[in-house]
Amino acid sequence: MRILIIEDEPQLARHVNVALHRHGHEASVHHDGATGLKAALTTPPDLIILDVNLPSIDGFEVLAKLRAAKSAARVLMLTSRGEVGDRVRGLKAGADDYIPKPFAMEELVARVEALGRRVAAPLPSVALQVADLHMNVQQRRVLRSGEAIALSPREFDLLQILMEEPGRFFARTELYDRVWQREHSYDSRTVEMFITRLRKKIDSEFPVPLIHNLRNVGYTIRPPETEKETS
Ligand code: CA
Numbered sequence: 001m002r003i004l005i006i007e008d009e010p011q012l013a014r015h016v017n018v019a020l021h022r023h024g025h026e027a028s029v030h031h032d033g034a035t036g037l038k039a040a041l042t043t044p045p046d047l048i049i050l051d052v053n054l055p056s057i058d059g060f061e062v063l064a065k066l067r068a069a070k071s072a073a074r075v076l077m078l079t080s081r082g083e084v085g086d087r088v089r090g091l092k093a094g095a096d097d098y099i100p101k102p103f104a105m106e107e108l109v110a111r112v113e114a115l116g117r118r119v120a121a122p123l124p125s126v127a128l129q130v131a132d133l134h135m136n137v138q139q140r141r142v143l144r145s146g147e148a149i150a151l152s153p154r155e156f157d158l159l160q161i162l163m164e165e166p167g168r169f170f171a172r173t174e175l176y177d178r179v180w181q182r183e184h185s186y187d188s189r190t191v192e193m194f195i196t197r198l199r200k201k202i203d204s205e206f207p208v209p210l211i212h213n214l215r216n217v218g219y220t221i222r223p224p225e226t227e228k229e230t231s
Contacts, residue, residue, distance in 0.1 A: 001116045003027040004045040006036030006062065007078065008054050016049060019105045020112065033057035037065055040073060047074045047115055049108075050095070052086050060093055067094040074115045078103075128163040130210055131223040133202065135163055142202075149201050154179060158194050159202070162211070162221040171218040195219055 003025050007013040013029045020027040030036035034056040040048055048066070052059040063075055077090040077098040087098050099111055126137040134143045140156055142149045151159065157179045162170065172191040180190065195211065203209040208224045 001025045001046045001112070002043075003047045003049065003112065004036065004040055004073075005029045005049045006031075006033065006040075006054065006059070007049065007051040008032060009051075015105060016108060019109055023109050023113070025112070031055070033059065033062045037062045040066060040071060041069055044071060045073050047076065047112060049076050049078065049112070051078045052080065052083075052090070060089060063090065063093045063095060076108075076111055076115060128160070130163055130166045130221050131208070132206075133163070133210055133221075135160060144202060144206060151198075151201065155194060155198055155201070158191075159198055159221075162219065167220055167222040169214055169218040169220045175219065191219075 003020055005013055005016050005020075005027055007016065007029065008031045010031065013031065017027050017029050028039070030039055033054040036048075036050075036054070037057065040062075050059045050062060054062070057065075059077060063077070066073065066075070074096045075094065077086075077095045079086040079090060079098045079100050083100075087100075090098050096115055097111055099108055128135040128137065132145045135141070137160060140153075142151055142156070142159065158175060161175060161178055175191050179194075195213070199209070199211050203211055210221050210223070211219065212222065213219045
């Protein structure tokens with residue numbers, strides 16, 4: 001399992017790191033909330049061991065931001081013993097488990113591995129739909145009017161972003177940041193080119209187009225009944 005440890009006490013972080021490596025896991029340590037969160041979002045781990053009291057941003061805020069960003073990582077929170085409030089707050093905010101400090105390293109490893117078994121279980125399939133366009137995110141399959149449409153990985157990612165929020169206009173720069181991340185410097189033609197390719201595959205063979213653009217605003221996908229502006 002790939003595990004991220006976000007814990008500001010250097011000695012404790014080191015002990016946890018060593019114990020996890022000894023059990024065959026790949027782990028890395030961050031000592032404050034902001035850098036830990038950034039690491040979790042750039043290279044998504046399977047599991048995050050997250051301390052509550054952290055410098056910069058605390059564990060609850062890290063957790064809220066992870067869940068808002070739709071991170072699928074399992075989160076095991078390190079809470080203070082007796083702080084029932086922390087425990088409840090953590091679980092409500094989307095933590096998968098918690099372990100009160102101080103803890104025995106064997107217990108931590110056992111909890112981590114129990115969560116790991118849940119990670120390995122198949123995720124329920126996520127289905128997105130806009131009019132007669134269907135997307136199965138896990139299987140990376142797209143159908144329009146029951147007809148399979150073959151998309152490249154980047155075309156798929158771009159379409160998924162649009163389909164997650166039908167009707168919302170996305171600026172080219174946002175689409176570029178989310179699909180291409182910081183691979184090379186921004187080139188607006190990249191997004192334009194991919195949208196053109198998507199339109200060819202998704203819309204050109206069908207009577208009603210779903211992908212629209214609004215000059216100087218961006219791109220959206222939406223079902224025909226909510227159509228107001230035209231591209
Ligand atoms: Ca701490």
